[in-house]
Structure formats: C-alpha cells, structure tokens
Amino acid sequence: MAHGKTQDSRVDENEALASKQIFEVIRREGMEELARPNGSLFWSGIAAGILISLSVLGEAICRTYLPDAPWAYLVENLGYSLGFLVVILGRMQLFTENTITTVLPVMRDPEWPMFRRLLALWAIVMGANVIGAFVVATGFAYGSMIPADLIPAITALSEHATGFASFEAFQRAIPAGVLVAAIVWMLPQSEGFGFFVILAFTWLIAAGDFTHIVAGSVEMAFLMVQGDLAIGPALTNFFLPVLAGNILGGTVIFALLAFGQVRRELPE
16 A cells, blocks of 8 residues: 555656646746847747738638538648647747746746736737738738639638627637647647647637637738728727637636646745
8 A cells, every 4th residue: 555655646746747847848938038129029929920821821721622521621620720830830929829938937926027028028929910910911812922712711711700799709719728828838748749739729729619819810800901890890899809818718727727736836
C-alpha cells in the first residue's frame, strides 16, 4: 500500500510540475511580448490580420470545389485552419492568443503598470488585426487577387459569420476563445505536433460554428467595404459581442483556470 501511495504521489508531483512548467513557459513568452516595442507589435498584428484571411479563403475554396455531399461540410472546415497555422506557427500577433499569453504575467504580478501595459498591447494588436483584415478584404472585393468563382462562397461565409443576433454571437465566441487559449497552453508540450494541435482545434472552431474576432473581421470587412454591412450592425451584432466572448473564453475562463491550478505552488 505504501508503495502504491508513493507512485500516486509521484504521478501527482509530475503532473503538478508539468502544469507549473507550462505556466512558466507561457508567462515568460507573455513577458517578452509585453516588453516588445509598440511598432513591432503593430506590424506583426497587421501581418496577422492579413494572413488570417487564408482561413476565409481556404474555406471558400473548399466550399466552391467540393461536391455537394453530407461529408463536404467537415472537409470544408479544414480550410479554416490555414490562416491560423500560418499566423500561430509564424509567431505573428493574433489578438486571441494574447487573451492568455500576456494575461498570465499580469495574473502572476497583478500590478497597475503591468495591467496598463496589457491593455495597451491589446489595443495595438486588435487595431492592427482589424486594419490588416480591411486591407485584405478590400483586395478580395475590388482586386483580381482571387478567382471570381470564389466570391459567392466568401460572400455566403461572411453573411453567415456576421448574421447572428448579438447575444448568440457572444455565446458562440466563448468556445472559440477557450479553444485558442487551449492551443496556446498545449503547444509547449506538443513535442513537434504543434501543426496537428492547431489544425484540430481550429477545425473544431469552424465545424462547431463558433465565432472568432480576427478571422471574422475579414468577413465583416468584406461586406463593409462593399456597402453590404453598415458600421452600426457590424459593431453591435458582430464585433463587440464576439470580442467580449473571445475575451471571456480565453481570459476569464481558461486563463483563470490555468492560473488557479498552479497558483498555490508558485514561488513567492
């Protein structure tokens, strides 16, 4: 019996150590992000806002060319993962990643200068993501960078993403925030399988019909630049509810739970 208890205690200790190690890895990454110059954050956020459009484009390509079959929906949503793979593996500034990465240092040291820096980083990255989304959406709408055959699918995806009632959009954004935070939490121990972690969890966001503020901003911008979506409904029915839901899922739910499981074991 004593031997069994010793083994159990070792398992518990290893699990606790793993959790503390993950927390510390992400906290240090968050500290590095908080220390970066604003200009670097801004241009990285622009790049993320532009390249996340690959999620919309990939899903539109699959929808356009896949046959009309019951299984097509599940395969189509694999296209949604493309933008996230490029942005996350490319270490670009995606707002929803920052709902956990830069929050953990503030939870560890809850001081006003840290909190103020967090809010400034969020504002810079979110603004840059949206600017990038509008740049690429304008190119989709008025340029020749993509085949005209894809426009109907992009339009249908955009109308669906921005067509929820405010409270429903907010609720659908919560799981998306949790899932992106889970990706961040799992990557340090993915041991070379980060590609598949990102692929699986972002596919689940699309297949579950959840709402994501940055990828959805490309769809919102695509309609807005063509005059098909006014700024008022865009803000009240999509942008603000989805932003709040992603923050709730990533920070209030996932980050707090992650911090809670290691808080009493961290050194003073």
